[in-house]
Amino acid sequence: MSTDTHKRTFVVWVEDQPGVLNRVASLFRRRAYNIESLNVGQTHEKGVSRMTVVCRADSDTAKRIEANLYKLVNVLEVDDITHKQSLVRDLALIKVRATRDNRDEIVRLCEVFRARVVDVGPENLVIEITGAPGKIKGLVTVLEGYGIEEMVQSGAIAMTRGVEPAVDRRNENRPTLVA
């Protein structure tokens, strides 16, 4: 891989059909493209699901990832948003040990990170945080001192800033495929 290898984010619109996630995952696996995270969910458009795929690749590989995704019949549109102004968010739930003595302290820390306490138990709290992966990591680091019992984190979901409705961007020539 050449020197411009770094983390890249693709937004992939796919037909909402059985097996499509498998097709996309299988493509990355068999072409040895390394997925860091893959998120899939519904959109406002009926029959259209949206994936956010984060993987490490150089710029040539990124073009081929895009081209290979387009070869999948169920893939409607691909957008490499790595270099576009965009919002990238993860969601995490963190169950942290908390006693009566330190509970307020933890809640105050969460406020700093704009995280929310979503469940309170006798000996622990569940904290919900959304944000860029770095911000979540920051919260995890400070919570580690209290004792994290369990945590779960989604992969990234991403969206470009400004108005770019997917339907309008569908383009017959796909000039991005040829550098």
Added chain:
Amino acid sequence: MTASAQEPTPPITRETMPDRRGDVLTGSQIIWEVLVREGVDVCFGYPGGAIMPAYDAMVQYPIRHVLTRHEQGASHMADGYARVSGKVGVAIATSGPGATNLVTGIATAMLDSSPIVCITGQVPAHLLGSDAFQETDITGVTLPITKHNYLITRAADIAPCLREAFYIARSGRPGPVLVDITKNALQESCTFEWSDEEPTLPGYRPKFTPLPAHMEEAIALIHKAKRPIILAGQGIIKSGASEILKTFVDTSDVPVACTLLGLGGLPASHPRNLGMMGMHGEAWVNTAIQEADLIIAAGMRFDDRVTGNLKTYAAGARKIHIELDPSEINKNVKVDVPIIGDVGEVLEDLTPHLEKVERPDWIARIDELKGDSAVRDIKHLPDLGKLYAAHVIHDLWRLTEGKALVVTDVGQHQMWEAQYYHHDEPGTLVTSGGLGTMGFALPAAIGARFAHPEDNIWVIVGDGGFQMTAAELSTCVQENLKVNIAIINNGYLGMVRQWQEFFYGGRYVATPIVSPDFVKLADAHGLKGMRVTTRAEVAEAVKAAEAHDGTVVIDFRVEQEDAVYPMVPAGADLHDMIKRPKPHRVDGSPAAHNPIYETGEDR
């Protein structure tokens, strides 16, 4: 039995077939309705439990079914049919083992971009996922080796999905599509609806228009180049662009090297056709590629068997890549000008802008390279009493006047065929290039026979590969087919033996192979078998085979330890070739295993 049941029913033709659009039909009937409307008149398959309803409905339709001896044969036959006809080939199998047996043929078609549709039966929908008898997740299995696949659980989905399958298989860069249909969908009924319009798929857009800037850049590069070379691949043949390529070459005067699958794309006899490139390509071709200052890759994909070491591959050349599949751009070789589009259309658009540039030094240099290399016309070689594969294939070329449709298997004989049988017409060589599938030849030739009923078809196959699918001889008998089979029998898995000789210290591990008596094998099938052990017998045997009505098997007992030269070892620099040893040692005594030497005088 009633009298009417004994009367033979006239065969159903396309004309006498009732128009059942709007009728309520079973899923099984709908399969054949779609196939007939897609122009299918032959399919290759093997029945079994889950697909039986489809077979039961088949007799109502004007489609010939060829019963194979193994489902691998069915997928290769569909592939061979597709390669020769340019139409979509169809293979049919049952669920489970029937479907998995298709897999090798599907992967073969995938790597060589051959349009086939495979229809498999599946267990009833309510049993899916229960490990039912003969249940295999074949859409999962074939996901990475198909262009697309479908699992259908309702009769109503059969017509639209099959229609899409044919469209996807043949359009853009062609490839295999598998349609898996549960038994309940075959048995249930629904209204058959049909529209002749091409399906529109929101995510599938196979057409590309090249960017004008890239076209202009390409023309400028071609005019500026001092040492240009065209690399012509299978895309030329698939796109039907042979004449266009010829005009392009005649206009620009740029020499051409062909890939294995590109052979025939430009006539071998064309003065600017240098021959095959790659691992067993001609030495002058590989050297010319390494010395070129411009490569125009047309409908080829820089396979590792063509490039050798990528770091040193054509290092001094700018590269134009004309390719239908954008994912091939910069995959193996970094190119300067990518042109994405149909290679025929692109070459046709480029040609009017080309001017003939005289490059006498470059042409002289290539002639010089040829001069010290082997040439491939060995007509005048002395007959030393031994039979070489090269003799057989060269003589076959002369005796068939280069006009046979040759179907090869994989291995040494395949490379010798590429070197010694000169193809002047596109589509006259059918071979498994990308996947290198042994056992491909005989079934692919059977498929080809249905596409070209009149052609003189020769199967060239090794003793190893032939035994992988030799059971299809019975298919030839049952279907009353004629193909001529030349077994290049050296008693070894020859290409592997050659690698063992060159790279594994001459340890012939698991490569000596015992074969049945192929003449008796032919005889056991009621076919004609012959054995040839000297060059003097070759011509007579070839003529006798061609004169015979049915399939003929000729067992050519060739020199056992001959090797294919030149050879670029896997991963080595393209110019770093192992060449055929000289015919004589330094002291003048003859060298062992080396009676085929070629000189420039023979041509």
